[in-house]
Amino acid sequence: MRKTTRSAFAAACAVLAVTAAACGTTSENSGAAQPQDPQAACGGPDGQYTIGMSQANLAEPYRVRMDDDIRKAAERVPQFKDVQFADAAKDNAKQVSDVESFLTKQVDLLMISPNEAAPLTDIVRRAYNSGTPVVLLDRKVNGDAFTTYVGVDNEAIGRQAGEYFKNVLFPDGGKILEIKGLSGSTPAHERHDGFMQGIAGSKIEIIGADDGGWERAEGQEKMDALLKAHPDAQAVYSHNDPMAEGAYLAAQAAGKADQLKFVGIDGLPIEAGGIKAVEQGRLQATFLNPTGGEEAVEAAKKILVDCQPPEKHQTLPTELITKENAGEVYARLNQG
Incomplete structure (x- = not known):
């Protein structure tokens, strides 16, 4: 394992609180990202490497799948002797502590899917500025103090969803509820x-919205309240499939499931995922959001084994999934 400036950084941080201002060197605490030497972290194909993966939570099926994808991909890289996983359980302070623990252990590379951007920005910057490569998955932090980001273009997915509402579901306009992810x-x-860009110029109106925290139970609770406040709603745009399924359950309990259209995001190719929900008619559509687990491991291999810098932003592909193509997409994504 490398012994660089991050070793001293990790040792110092181990005994300090999360908010300690004196941790690390001046450059490590600087608000600006300090460019990493692309060769510094690389030990080549003869090395053995430890990776720390800090997950925002494991309450979402999407994040369970992400960890599984990382685990499986890492098993195919013989140099990756150990991938350690931590679950922040939607607690920002715990996630910061998890990252500091990985730094104390002097892992060779960090993978992080931040619970929220602002609370994780400082520790990610400090890790990056200390010389530890940082791979962000699915969610970002503020600024550019990270080695590479792997994920979809979420604004583009929202825009495609809006265009689907505008062009397919409600070309003459409609009243929409929005179930948002963690704010x-x-x-x-x-x-x-x-989404707002996608519906621009249409007669579609968002008449009610709330934060569903990315989880089905919370989405169901928020949808129940939204339906009572807005009984004239015609559809739901949900920021992920579990919340869309929760919204469907709330509408079903109110006897209105057949009167509303539901659209989500994620398209997990599992029995309890969004593709099957589309195929079975609960959702009108979902948009594929790959976990990026395999791509994150490939980025780690480039950095640690191949001595090649990855692209700063690795944008993963998405696609619209409707009842017409759900079966084909599910089979394709489960090949191999």
């Missing part, structure tokens, strides 16, 4: 902003 997470803002 401090970057996809929630981007998927909303993109």
Whole structure:
């Protein structure tokens, strides 16, 4: 394992609180990103490497799948002797502590899917400026102090969803409810902003919205209240499939499921995922949001084994999934 400036950084941080201002060197605490030497972290194909993966939570099926994808991909890289996983359980302070723990252990590379952007920005910057490569997955932090980001263009997904509502579901206009993701997470803002771009110029109106925290139970609870406040709603745009399924359950309990259309995002190719929900008619559509687990491991291999810098932003592909193509997409994504 490398012994660089981050070793001293990790040792110092181990005994300090999350908010300690004196942790690390001046450059490590600087508000600006300090460019990493692309060769510094690389030990080549003869090395053995430890990776720390800090997950925002494991309450979402999407994040369970992300960890599984990382685990499986890492098993195919013989140099990756150990991938350690931590679950922040939607607690920002715990996630900061998890990252500091990985730094104390002197892992060779960090993978992080931030719970919320702002609370994780400082520790990610400090890790990056200390020389530890940082791979962000699905969610971003503020600024550019990270080695590479792997994920979809969430604003583009939101825009495509808006265009689907405008061009297919409600070409003459409609009244929409929006179930948003966790307010401090970057996809929630981007998927909303993109949606507003997509419905621009139409007669579609968002008559009610609330934060469903990315979870089905919370989405169901918020949808129940929204339906009572807005009984004239015609459809639901949800920032992920579990919240869309929760909204469907709330509408079903109110006897209105057949009167509303539901659209989500994620398209997990599992029995309890969004593709099957589309195929079975609960959702009108979903948009594929790959976990990026395999691509994150490939980026780690480039950095640690191949001595090649990855692209700063790795944008993953998405696609619209409707009842017409759900079966084909499900089979394709489960090949191999």
